[in-house]
Amino acid sequence: MLRVAVVRFPGSNCDWDTYHAVAGAGADARFVWHRDTDLQQAEVVILPGGFSYGDYLRSGAIARFSPVMQAVQKHAAAGGAVLGICNGFQILCEAQLLPGALVRNDRLTFVSRPVWVRVERTDTFCTSAYTRGTEMRIPVAHGDGCYVADDDTLRLLEAEGRVVLRYTRGENPNGSVADIAGVCNPAGTVVGFMPHPERYADPVTGSDVGAGFFRSIAAWLPGGTARSTT
């Protein structure tokens, strides 16, 4: 069974949701406390959503100095898979494991609603269950979700196909440049995005279109290439 570490920072609040979605997809989910530096030999590390350290100063700015982040950096440097969802994405940007930054929504208010996103890349460890171009509605819930990066970075992201998720159908909820909802590192092993697929992983919550992200993870072959499960 593929082992997945879900990191809990003080202020994480999607930790259990993510844990259940991972376990529900058939992977071996483990919590790792932010003060631990042992990732329990996890093949995939997930930084879940929430308000680590209250999102004080800047979202993710304080969490990135947590002891566990050294282990995450090492894991990522060795080619290990890391997924940041919402606050996790913010932490990955602050830690410079992903380029760019997430700043306050252009509407200046928190936004909580389902939005349309398109899967732009399916050869990563967490998107292989989808076909390229799949559009689905997934909840977002954030105050600082506006993705920004300098022009060179943006050009590079587009040229290398590193935009993993994009807002579509005119539903960019936060002013993100180029409708970017999620990006990855050059190898596609570190991924971050704002939408919360774990909230749409069970039909009783209205939809289970997000379950594919977790099925992708559970079916991932570390070291090998991602295989399609659809």
Next chain:
Amino acid sequence: MTYRVHIRVVPRAGLLDPQGQAVEHALAALGFEGAGDVRIGRAIELAIDARSADAAEASAREMCERLLANPVTEDYSLVVEA
């Protein structure tokens, strides 16, 4: 003349400043010793067209009173540059 005004709006003394507290802890955890009493507020910069520096300052003060600072929870201070 156009003046550049720098305004600083900070939580009033005695009021809890959770953000300042969190940053204080983070600085300590990063090994910065001797840092304390952290308060976090807003820095506002703007350009004001006015006849004199005094006029610019008066105008900026009024902006603070009416819009930029919350009189219940915040104090402000400002500097006018030519």
Next chain:
Amino acid sequence: MTYRVHIRVVPRAGLLDPQGQAVEHALAALGFEGAGDVRIGRAIELAIDARSADAAEASAREMCERLLANPVTEDYSLVVEA
């Protein structure tokens, strides 16, 4: 010695500042004429125990580089007071 450090962290020029824009509109709606180019950032104040003002400033700069400002989106400036 304890030094008081005032830090100003503002969105990098060229970056969109929706909050600054909103305030600019609100000022215009309140009838403030000649106010423009509003930028909004964070004001951070803290006390630093250091041997000299230079040491306090060096320490504060390092805090900004490592934690207080995001190098991707923000610029900072600081003033040290005795």
Next chain:
Amino acid sequence: MTAAAPVTRASSFPGERPVTLDVVREHNLTASEFDRIVAMLGRTPTLTELGVFSALWSEHCSYKHSKPVLKRFPTTGPQVVQGPGENAGVLRLPNGWAVAFKIESHNHPSAVEPYQGAATGVGGILRDVFTMGARPVAVLNSLRFGPLSEPRNRYLFAGVVRGVGDYGNCIGVPTLGGEVGFAEGYSGNPLVNAMCVGILRESDLATARAHGVGNVLLNVGAKTGRDGIHGASFASEELSEKSEARRPQVQVGDPFTEKLLLEASLELITSKLIVAIQDMGAAGLTSSSAEMAARGGVGVEIDTGLVPTREAGMTPYEILLSESQERMLVVAEPHQVAAIQAVCRKWELDATPIGHVTDDGLFRVKHHGLTVAEIPGQPLVDDCPVYTPNAREGAAAIARRKARPRRAARVDADEALEALLDTPSIASKRWVYEQYDSTVQASTVLGPGGDAGVLRVATEPFALAVSVDCNNRLVGLDPYEGGKATVAEAARNVACTGAEPLGITDCLNFGNPEKPEVFFQFREACRGISDACVAFGTPVTGGNVSFYNESPTGAVDPTPTVGMVGLLRRAEDRVPSHFRAVGDRIVIVGSSEGAMGGSAYWAELCDFIGGAAPRVDLEHETRLQQFLVAAAAARLLRSAHDCSEGGLAVALAEAAIGGPYADRGFGAVADLRTYAPALSAIEALYGEDQGRVVLSVAPAALPGLRAMLTRHGLQGYLAGEVRAPGGELEIVLPEGVHRWPVDRLRAVYDDAIPRRMRGISTDRPEA
């Protein structure tokens, strides 16, 4: 009264002012209340003691004007695990689970500082629920403001919504529903009521009853500052220019610390490390320690010198009365202290021993050893004088019920629907609830935008439905019928989703109870609530009274908000409120006499609030609820929507407009020619008769539905059908056909609040 010998001993804290009658008055205590205190102590109280009394004998803590009325609420039932008296009420659910819930007001703090006032209101109610050992799973909010045409009201509205959102969002508790109303009477005194719902294993239920002589009191959580000193007595006086000046220093919320406190508290409770726990809410350390001791029939001794403070030099008076947020008082056996501190340390919190349980029944406070207060504990909490003010209905109120509008509506019958959908009280509240995280915890079955929020419980098959309601216009017109209507609407909202109403919590927002017409409203509204709760079998498990909601222009509309919790046996049976499929039949249950009294039509379009309030037939309401629950369980319903403000036309329009994220609304036709043949168009369309719902039903389910209606002694009226998206809402009346393009209705409904709030700074007051 003169006393022979002091009953207890305490010394003034150095520098404290002597207690004079002026000082007594400043503390909001009357001369006779002061006499009672002197008699109880056998001496003049110290200033510290006076502060303690003023807090515990404030309206907010003592319920001195409401107790006798509240005693008449039904509070028992087979489902009740914990009735009123603890931090929150608790009801039994299947499979060993229970639900804890409570609602509370934060009106006065929000009037002064809307953002922090609302945020700390949410923080307080969350603590009430997790101190019961329950994990908060939903927040709801009920809000009232003056009209949005006033800049100050827009600022208050924006700030309150942001405050509610920021706190709940950060903690990670979904805000699943609420209501917002706007009326002149709330200008200057907005209402901010927050409700929290939590889930627990019944076996983990915690209490706030101190016991065990020698047990240790621990202060857990944030440090104590000078914030909100005298908040409880502040909440117990009218807002005036003067209160602006003497307002307590604003309390600032720290949801991050609260999240840590939540996790630590639940860990302490479920690992059975503690004896009792209570949050430090109104009147902070004073009320938490005195109330916990009184409940357990023991004494307590605390040393305020041991309480961690944020500022140097705080006096025992300040420490006792501070309302700094995110603090808990825990009682534990001495040998558990180290283990408790270890749990707290893990969550980055301090847990500091500050006192112990004693056997002398006294509430004793020391400061570094000096006894600054010593008061008999039970009388301190229980012997506040109780008042039963005069109750008399105002002549104006009686006249209003007999009156009719003096002028016609400013629009015709067709335009009226758009005008009503454009009314902020009726319009879509998306602008509000999109600022609230409504899907965190991944348990949201039905989010905001329908009749009630529905959430699943852990991995159980069942779910909970939650709603808060109050039709303040009806209560103002006829407090008894309005009280009934408020409970009925809450129950109907819950039942529309298919859930069986289980019990309520209430937040009674009224003006100054010393005014006979206000006390009349209060007493009668409570009688209405009681009667409805008895009829529905939904006991009152707790609540909150907020009096003195007055501004310089008078009392607010009486607003007894009811929070209802219901049980949906199978989550997947949940019934949404909007039309879902072309060809479905539209069925109306409940009849109409064209009740215009207190209607939104009269209020919004004729500027007239009056007429006879519609009578609530509790027997019919009960059958309607039971029918809705049974029909949902039998999967007969595609949608169910309650008829409330704006009447049948608004209910049909809302069902047709669709859910907030529907791509497009549906067309619909409803032929009312035989439903209400004798009514005028206005009465048929906009009358607000109680006890009505609009259903949509698959054609194949119609026979089953008919049988189900008959079984419950109800009549259904087959009015029409759901038509293709992009079409019209067509209502056929004896005098003609009315048509509205649904896309147009939807645009008006969606934009009503945003267009009024465009460009409003949520950060700071507008000038």
